[in-house]
Amino acid sequence: MARRRKKPSAGNRRGMYTIAAIVMVLLLGLLVQSQSLRAQNAEYVEQIAALEEQIQDEEVRAEQIDELSEYLNSDDYEYVVKLARKLGLVFEDDVVYRGVK
DSSP states (O other): OOOOOOOOOHHHHHHHHHHHHHHHHHHHHHHHHHHHHHHHHHHHHHHHHHHHHHHHHHHHHHHHHHHHHHHHTOTTOHHHHHHHHHTTOOOTTOOOOOOOO
């Protein structure tokens, strides 16, 4: 004997449609959320690139500061001589020429 399939009742159909609608709403929400996360991720990638560039600039600046520190602390007094010349100081054996005003 063949069994006859029962047709789903109206209440059962309504429940299936409700579940399907809820699933669709959830999928739509996930789609919107994923788009906003992608946009936020793109902003973060740009920010990372800018920060990496800033790090490189600061590393170059740190090297320049180290070179200047070595120059100022050197034993050959090159910096001291240049500074003294700017201030108008001379060595004992230097000849000074002054222009007539």
